[in-house]
Amino acid sequence: METKLLNASQLDVAAHIIKNGGVVAMPTETVYGLAANALNGAAVEKIFAAKGRPADNPLIVHISEPSQLDSLVSEVPQKARMLSDAFWPGPLTIILPRSDVIPQQVSAGLDTVAVRCPSHPIARELIRLSYPLAAPSANLSGSPSPTTVQHVIDDMNGRIDAIIDGGDCAVGVESTVITLAGDVPRLLRPGGITHEQLEAVIGTVEVDKAVVNPLPEGAQAASPGMKYKHYSPKADVILINGTEQQFIDYVNSHSADGTAALCCSEDVGALRVPYEVLGDIDDMSEHARKLFSALRKADERGWRTVYARCPEKSGVGLAVYNRMVRAAGFEIIEL
Numbered sequence: 474m475e476t477k478l479l480n481a482s483q484l485d486v487a488a489h490i491i492k493n494g495g496v497v498a499m500p501t502e503t504v505y506g507l508a509a510n511a512l513n514g515a516a517v518e519k520i521f522a523a524k525g526r527p528a529d530n531p532l533i534v535h536i537s538e539p540s541q542l543d544s545l546v547s548e549v550p551q552k553a554r555m556l557s558d559a560f561w562p563g564p565l566t567i568i569l570p571r572s573d574v575i576p577q578q579v580s581a582g583l584d585t586v587a588v589r590c591p592s593h594p595i596a597r598e599l600i601r602l603s604y605p606l607a608a609p610s611a612n613l614s615g616s617p618s619p620t621t622v623q624h625v626i627d628d629m630n631g632r633i634d635a636i637i638d639g640g641d642c643a644v645g646v647e648s649t650v651i652t653l654a655g656d657v658p659r660l661l662r663p664g665g666i667t668h669e670q671l672e673a674v675i676g677t678v679e680v681d682k683a684v685v686n687p688l689p690e691g692a693q694a695a696s697p698g699m700k701y702k703h704y705s706p707k708a709d710v711i712l713i714n715g716t717e718q719q720f721i722d723y724v725n726s727h728s729a730d731g732t733a734a735l736c737c738s739e740d741v742g743a744l745r746v747p748y749e750v751l752g753d754i755d756d757m758s759e760h761a762r763k764l765f766s767a768l769r770k771a772d773e774r775g776w777r778t779v780y781a782r783c784p785e786k787s788g789v790g791l792a793v794y795n796r797m798v799r800a801a802g803f804e805i806i807e808l
């Protein structure tokens with residue numbers, strides 16, 4: 474299949490493709506998404522085929538206006554209203570019991586649906602011109618999510634109808650996912666909207682164990698995506714939990730051919746291996762923005778072992794930790 478490369482002034486072409494049941498990669502403020510008409514099961518199946526995504530992993534439905542939530546779910550509880558008022562449009566996904574308009578391909582057989590109103594103007598305009606859009610991250614299943622149009626081209630060229638170039642993604646990690654379908658609100662995936670921000674609006678929010686821990690063998694995942702291997706470059710990623718000096722000493726004393734580091738700006742002068750800087754230690758939003766690019770660069774450069782400095786598990790740091798620890802297959806060296 475020939476994949477068209479479109480720009481922001483060609484959204485009518487993209488909308489036409491979507492209306493004909495096609496698949497288009499679109500920019501969002503978090504990561505690029507692989508979009509199709511969320512109300513058309515056959516169109517949604519093409520997303521799974523293009524990504525090589527397991528059919529039991531449900532998709533997020535993207536809307537252009539918060540008010541569109543009402544028709545997609547069976548009921549909108551007060552806390553959902555409070556969260557959508559506070560954070561939409563933006564990088565927050567809310568899970569609620571689904572309504573009958575949601576095809577089973579989108580919810581992967583679950584009785585819930587994940588909904589998000591993105592803030593990116595291209596994503597919102599494309600939804601306005603077409604339908605609510607089902608969209609997972611636009612990477613091949615298992616790879617780091619794409620935060621630049623080149624990442625999308627690398628993974629999806631020849632596999633989908635079109636790619637819209639919207640420049641680099643501002644947040645860089647996927648949306649925060651919270652479920653309001655159970656007794657207590659629960660954070661399933663940390664992102665740019667932090668746990669602290671959610672609790673400031675609706676009170677107690679539990680953090681699902683799988684956010685920071687590996688899922689025990691045979692356990693049921695609250696969010697099916699959490700049971701799959703994720704964000705994995707070919708390189709072996711290892712997290713180092715210690716002070717700045719301990720990190721530097723450890724990496725320098727383990728430097729060998731093919732060894733490199735994902736580090737903070739502060740570490741640069743002292744490291745004696747190739748490195749990729751994620752940002753200042755106290756700027757986790759910058760780390761989030763750069764992480765997936767850095768993981769892809771590790772492979773482009775043929776790095777075989779990549780030591781990464783373990784972030785604090787608070788604020789946006791929790792989202793960075795969640796992605797890093799998966800990229801590392803939960804391999805952490807405690808110093």
Ligand code: TXA
Binds near residue numbers: 505532
């Ligand atoms: O920022 C984002 O959320 C991006 C952009 C494109 O919007 N999308 C994204 O989609 O990251 P995806 O499919 O890569 O990740 C969605 C996650 C998966 O882990 C999936 O299992 C979970 O959300 N999920 C979706 N629907 C769910 C549901 N009904 N119940 C539990 N988990 C659900």
Ligand code: MG
Binds near residue numbers: 609610618
């Ligand atoms: Mg994904």
